[in-house]
Amino acid sequence: MSDMLKIGTSGVLAQRAMLQTTSNNISNVNTEGYSRQRTIIRTNVLDQGAGFNTTSRILNTYAERELLRDNARVGYYTAKTEAITTIDSMLSSDATGLNPVISDLFASIQGANSAPTELSSRNSLMGNLEVFTNRVNSIGNNIQEQYLTNNRKIEESVTRVNDLLQSIYKFNSQIVEASTDTSSAAYLQMQDQRDHLITELSEIIDIKTVEQPNGSCYVNMASGSTLVLGDGCATLMVEPSSLDETEYHLGLTYNADNGYTLLSDDVGGKLGGYFDAGDELRETQRNLGKVAVALADSLNKQNKSGITLENKAGDALFNLPETRVFTRSATCGMTMSFMEGYASNVTGKDYLIKINNDGTYTLNEKNGSELTEIFQGNVDDLNGTITIPDLGFQVEVSGVPAAGDEFLIQPTANVSYNLSLKINRPEDFALASVIRGSEDSQNLGNATISIDGVTNTDALSAFSMTPSDSINGAVFATGAPVRVVINAAGNYEVYDASDNIIGTTLASTKGGNILANMLSDVNDPDSLVFGDAGTYPGFDFSITGTVRNGDSFVIELNTNGFADNSNGILMQNLEQAQLVQGRINQTVSAAYSDMVSDLGSTISVSNVNLEAATAKRDQTLTITEESSGVDLNEEASNLVRYQQCYQACARIISVSQTVFDSLLSALG
Known part of the structure; x- marks a missing residue:
């Protein structure tokens, strides 16, 4: 009888453990992070009845x-x-x-x-x-x-x-x-x-x-x-x-x-x-700054190349901010500013100047943690203003850099929220051109002269004009081109105010961009007089139509020409100009x-990718929940099954007691 009692007792205890685990699963069906548990009853290898039981979590390790x-x-x-x-x-x-x-x-x-x-x-x-x-x-x-x-x-x-x-x-x-x-x-x-x-x-x-x-x-x-x-x-x-x-x-x-x-x-x-x-976000900020600089600088340059409603030289429309250069140096400081007229060279990149131990420095393009060297120079050259026209900016160096110093230049990262207007009166829009051209009334041909545009009015140009200077007080510099005469070969001979010939533009150009194509030797196509007509003399013109030997044309300052809109037309044309630097330059x-x-x-x-990743996660989550999640139907079924087993084991105990009592009665 003791064997039956022991067997029944072990069964009751085992089924009670099963019922506890099932009850715990049901109670935690909505508990976040809960993993379904199961109790396993081991075989009793030494005696009859249920053996030890262990409770563990059910997990799909791979999932x-x-x-x-x-x-x-x-x-x-x-x-x-x-x-x-x-x-x-x-x-x-x-x-x-x-x-x-x-x-x-x-x-x-x-x-x-x-x-x-x-x-x-x-x-x-x-x-x-x-x-x-x-x-x-x-x-x-x-x-x-x-x-x-x-x-x-x-x-x-x-x-x-x-x-x-x-x-x-x-x-x-x-x-x-x-x-x-x-x-x-x-x-x-x-x-x-x-x-x-x-x-x-x-x-x-x-x-x-x-x-x-x-x-x-x-x-x-x-x-x-x-x-x-x-x-x-x-x-x-x-x-x-x-x-x-x-x-x-x-x-x-x-x-x-x-x-x-x-x-x-x-x-x-x-x-x-x-x-x-x-x-x-930072890349977008840089690119926005690049666009803003390209347009602002181009409008500044063009407005400074014209005459205002008050007959004065134009000024910049915008203030392009001077930017403090981030530095890791105890002995040297640096600031950056944009070079006027070089906006199309401005990139949306950051740059790092590193001072080397051998007395040199390197300018690197910075892309995250990657550095690409652009050029190398001597540290002794890092004093005063350092112009980098290929990148559209210049730096002002103060102090003496030391080996190990680094300077981070971010040309366009902060421009967009620091851009401001410099002009504050509508009269200050310089829509008129600084110069005008005219044909001699005695010309035999029907050709006309047109100004292609003024690109420079500063000290390097043929007429040094400070913003707000009156056009009435301006004069052409000595040796500046002011007259064109057609020679017997149909070429365009250009003269200064002292009637000295400056150069000749071949008839084959058909009068287009006279100064940019002007030669000092008509037999040498490489003998251009002006390497960069945009800087000096700072303007150009074209002659269109039929010309005859002896025809002449005059270029003069546009005194009282404020009703002119030729410089404004050039401003307007900036909308379609490819001003913004890129693999292929683009319009703004x-x-x-x-x-x-x-x-x-x-x-x-x-x-x-988010949609795909979410679908994949949901699929994996379904797999994990199938193994680790609580299924109420399954647990309810288990609850009934384990309850029946518990009752059956309890019945074994009851039967063993009845049998034991019967034996005692039989033995009298």
Whole structure:
């Protein structure tokens, strides 16, 4: 009878354990992070009845690991898309974008050209110029604010990662301590809580896990760096660059006193998405600055090449800001400014000047952490103003640089929100040309002279004019071209005011760009008189029509010619000019459209990838839930089955008692 009692008792205890596990599963059906448990009864190899039972979690290890990767992908594309979608919407909208404003600006220039002496049309131009400036500022400020917000999200993500790493390590320690009873509720609950934290961590950075025999779990970054070990955990650090305080770097340390190891920003998850979104935002900011500089500088240059309504030399329309160069130097400072007239050479890149130990310096194009050397020079040359026309800017050096010094130049990163208007009166639009041409009334041919445009009025030109100087006080420089005569060969001979011949333009040019094509020796096509007519004399003209021997044409200052609109026409033509630097130079509108298109394409690709990553994660999540999730129907069925087993085992105990009583009665 004792065997039946023992068998029944072991069965009751075993079924009670099964019922407890099933009840626990049902109770936690909606508990986040809970993994379904099961109790396994071992065979009693020494005696009859049920053996020992063990309770464990049901996990699909492959699916769990795949879910970590899927979480990281979804987190990455979600963070990246959210950070740049708002900016894309702003750039592409007619109400907040730049292209409609650019179109309105050039339409108002055209309107002013149709009535150059009327203040009403000039006022309209003034208003559109202000709208353009304000719109550039607004877009630039919004991008910068989004960039700084993105940086704050990076900081918050790093803080959360560190909290999770600490919590995972603590749970690991507690799990190891409780590993003497792996079936206990506390042990299983701690594993669930730890794994839930690991799942949350996988959304922020891409990680891999390694299960240990003692129940703990090591956590590594997908790139290889270890985050959680048995004896401690790492700490992530995010710090601004020593040159650009808005550019963040990610590091890892196991002991803050020993410094940290610099990590790649490509860490996956939300954190990686925020870093990549920051790169996109900064690139957009640079490209916007490139567009703004190209248009502002070109309009400045052209307005300074004309005459205002008050008969004065024009001035710049915009203030292009001088920019402080970020420096890592105790002995030297540097500022950057744009070179007037070289806007088409301005790129959307950053540059780094490094002072070497051998007395040289290198100018490098900076693309993230990658540097591409552009040229090398002697440190002794780094004094005063250093012009870099090929890149469209110049730097002003103060002090003496030392070996190891670095200077970060960001030409276009901050232009958009610092651009401002210099002009403040509609009378100051210089729509009239500084010079005009005329034909001699005795000419036998019907040819006419037209000014192709004034490109320079500064000290290097044929007429040195300071902004606001009156045209009435201006004179041509000695030796400047002022008269053209057609010779017997049909060539165009150019003379100065002292009737000295300066050079000859061949008849084969058909009178196009006389000064740019003028030769000192008609037999030598390489003997150009002016290497750069755009700088000196700073203007050019063409003669069209039939010319005859002896015909002459005169170039003179456009005194009292403020009703002229020829310089305004050149301003208007800037709308179709390829001003913006690129693989192929583009118009301002086309460059802006490409910038918006590139950002939109990035978002579109990111959205497609997000959709695919989400579908993949949902599929993996379904697999994990099928194994680890609680199925109420299955648990209810088990509950009934285990209850029946429990009752049957209890019946064995009852029967054994009845049999025992019967035996006692029989023995009397």
